[in-house]
Each structure stands twice: as structure tokens, then as C-alpha cells.
Amino acid sequence: MYAATAAQNSGRFLANTDAPDPPLTLKALFRRQALNRIEAGSTLFLEGDQAKHLYEVVEGVLRIFKIIGDGRRIITGFLYPGDLVGVSLRDRYLYSAEAVTLTRFRTFGRREFQDAVNSSPLLRPQLFDRLCDEMAAAQNQMVLLSRKGAEEKVCSFLLARLRHQQQMNPLTMVIDLPMTRLDIADYLGLTTETVSRTITKLTGSGILVPEGRHGLRILKAKTLENIAGDDDQDGDNRAARRN
Amino acid sequence: MYAATAAQNSGRFLANTDAPDPPLTLKALFRRQALNRIEAGSTLFLEGDQAKHLYEVVEGVLRIFKIIGDGRRIITGFLYPGDLVGVSLRDRYLYSAEAVTLTRFRTFGRREFQDAVNSSPLLRPQLFDRLCDEMAAAQNQMVLLSRKGAEEKVCSFLLARLRHQQQMNPLTMVIDLPMTRLDIADYLGLTTETVSRTITKLTGSGILVPEGRHGLRILKAKTLENIAGDDDQDGDNRAARRN
């Protein structure tokens, strides 16, 4: 498998990088691309644009969303460091992408990306797995949007955020929410007021307490889980299961 | 492109089909598989099952759905002839699949399928395009579920069905709805009553008339489009667009 010419991934300081040692992972593909940044609120691309590039979020948070006729906005996802944007589409972006916070990212030409993945038996399954995960997330979101009440929606969202942040910091019980209430509302199919009301209610129940401007400290994670009801199985949540 | 050995697609009656002329399309992959059938209401597979196979619907309609804790059901999609089921998942089914009507289908081992696609530069982009279309559909469904009212939901659904049936029969204005009101409700995030109410209202507006048990004749397709509001753009629907 391609005797190491220089080094796996390090030592690429001689500008002329024309010997493309084949990357072993999707992330490695991006690693040589220049790092760009956009300010909070700026647009990365618009729905319907010719999809010439795709992006890897390195730092910050993006929102991807669709707007329908009368201005209603639907945020179909938030993207965090490590996520790829603009993969699962044919030739035009299906959604717009904006920075929630100052965001650093790497860019890759779609054509080149497709070629690279297409010619690498290692990369192909990685891409496929990403698409599958994206699909699974979309389906869970459909469940949330169509059949969950406001409290369940908010708890599901908070729980997902908590889990995500615990991947990096396993002990933490504090959720950082860089997006606004409007963003959260448009992601959960609610209004800002309902999001506020619900968080207030959860605070009143002692499930969480606000911590700083954009932070929430989770006090009763188990209760949060129970309300979120994210179990894919039949019975009730966790405990309490006899009729 | 592989000189035709026997015939493109016909003449495969000698049982021993061991010379695997490489299929040019995904559909061709399935064509040699045996045809199975399941009765209306029967289960093809369950959410969480080990995903050993994938399926191509040949005739009939399937519903794929998830059930959450207290029995709420979410139909994430209906599958019609030509659709593949069980592709975009890692190793367990993300949803259950049942037959809405008597359904004929072909089965393929997932392992073999992956191998076949993986080794064919022709098949790979076809699979990728299918996944992208599936993703696009999921996102449109998120829009529908999170921000559309009952009337918009029903009209969007009916319009999609009409378009689908016009692909086969371009002139028809009659929609066949083999699924029950409950199925439709669980697909649109409504209740059967609301679906009924809405269809009654649309009938009252002269937009459509019931035709037989499972049929609806569309009288004002344009109006249906306007209510559905499925345009991905900014302004109002189709016409009327000057401020």
C-alpha cells in the first residue's frame, strides 16, 4: 500500500505538494486545504447555488436551513467541528448555510472530492457511513418534528447537545448553546416564546439551571432523558414499565 | 461497453446464470433475483433487525415507520415500484417496513450488494444519487412537518402523489391512495380526523372530488400547488410576484 514517501501526515512544509500521498481518511483529505473563516451571521452558501465546493467545519457552528414562500425558516441542522457540509446533494445546494458563531472551515472542490473518494476503496465506505448517519439523524428529526410536544422537543435537543459535548469533555454537565432561541425554535418547529417557556419550566422543575448567557447546567440528566423519550424501543422510558 | 453476450435483458431462462455479466444499472442488479410477495399488512422487517438484505419494490406499496415509547407511530416514507429499501443504513434497520397493499419485491444480500456496487464505477454514482434524492426528500419532509399547517401538508402530499402517478400516466388527474387515513396522518404528523376534515374542506372548495373508495380526482391542480407551497424560492407561488 504505497510505501510511505515522506511521512503519513506530518512534514509537509515544502510548498510543492504535488505528490498526493493518498489520504486514509476523509478528514485527512481536507487537512491540506487552507483554513478559511467567516464571521457570525455570514453566509457560506445559498440554497440553489451551484454546488462547487464542500466544506469541513474546523471550529465554530453553522446552521443549515431552508426558507419557504412566506419567510418561514426551517433549520435542518447545526454543524459542528468535524462535520462535512455539502456532501449529500447532486449539483445544487439543498439548503443555505450560515455561521452561528465565528467559524473556521476548510474548502474542497466537489469534483475533486468525488474523484478522490471514488478512487479510494478506503474512503468510499467512510463517505457511505457518513451519509447513513446523516440519514439516520434526518429520520430522528422527522420523529421529533411530527410527534413530539414542545417539552419533548426541547429535552431531546438539550440531551443531544449534552451528549455531543460529553464526547469531548465526558464529565461536563453544562451545555453551551451558541445559537439564539430563534435558531433553536426554527430547528425544533416551535416559536422562540415556546422555547423560552419550556426552558423556564424545566428550570422550575429543577432539571436544569441557566449558567451564564448561553449556558445550561443539567441537574437531572435522567429526568431529561425520560422526557425526551428518545428510546427507539416499545415500552416506556427506562424504568416504570408495568401495566 | 461489454458486447452483448446473449441479449440485454431478455432471454435468461437457462437456470445456470453463473456468468455474471456485470449489471449496468442498480435495477439490473436485482433483475435476476427471485420475485417474492407479502400480503397487505405483513411485515417485511422490523426496526433494529440485523440488516442482512435490501429490497426492491416491484409492485405494490410499502410503508416504513418508527414507533416511539408510548406507541406513537411516524411513517417516514411510502415506497413504490422501483424504490429500494434498506440501503442507507449501517447494519441495523432504522425503521420497520410493512406492506400497505399486496407487494412484490426482489431481495438482495446487503454484503453482495455492497460488493457489487463497490466494484462498479458505473453503479457507484447511481447509488450516490439515490442517497442524495433520499436525503432531499427527507429534508423536504422536515419542512413539511415543522412549518406547514394541516391544509398545506395534505395538499403537498396529494400533489406529490399526483406527480408520481403522472410519471406513469401523464394525463391522469385521479390519485389513488392505497394507504389508510391513519397512514396518511402518521406520515403528515396529523390525526385521521384532521386529514378527513381537510379533504372534506378541499372537496368543498371544488379543488377535488372523491372518486371511489381510494381515489381522488383533482379538479384544480394549480390551486393545489398554491396551497401546498412547495416552491423552494423566496417570492409567492408561481404567478403573483410583484411588490
Place this chain on the structure above:
DNA sequence: ATAATTTGTAACAATTCGTAACAGTCGAGC
């Protein structure tokens, strides 16, 4: 024909929305 399922209608209830007023936070500039 009878039973079971599905669909339709109506009155009522519940949740979420929409509007509005108010409070809190952050940043700019003094």
C-alpha cells in the same frame, strides 16, 4: 348477514401560537 374496520362529522379540550410589554445582556462610545 353480521362483525370488524375504516372513514366522516361534530362538540369540546388542550397545546401552541401570536401579540405585546418588559427585562436582561452586550457592545459602542463617551
Place this chain on the structure above:
DNA sequence: GCTCGACTGTTACGAATTGTTACAAATTAT
């Protein structure tokens, strides 16, 4: 460091949509 102003978030309340419950009608299955 402080004040002002803009933006974001919170709370309250009336309104609207959809869900709930109940029942009747229609269709299909036994």
C-alpha cells in the same frame, strides 16, 4: 467605568389550530 441603544430573551394572555372524544355511516371481511 458608565450610559445608551440594539438585540435577545422572558412572561402573560387571548386567539387559533389541531387533537380528543364520541358516535354514525360506509365499506370490507368473515
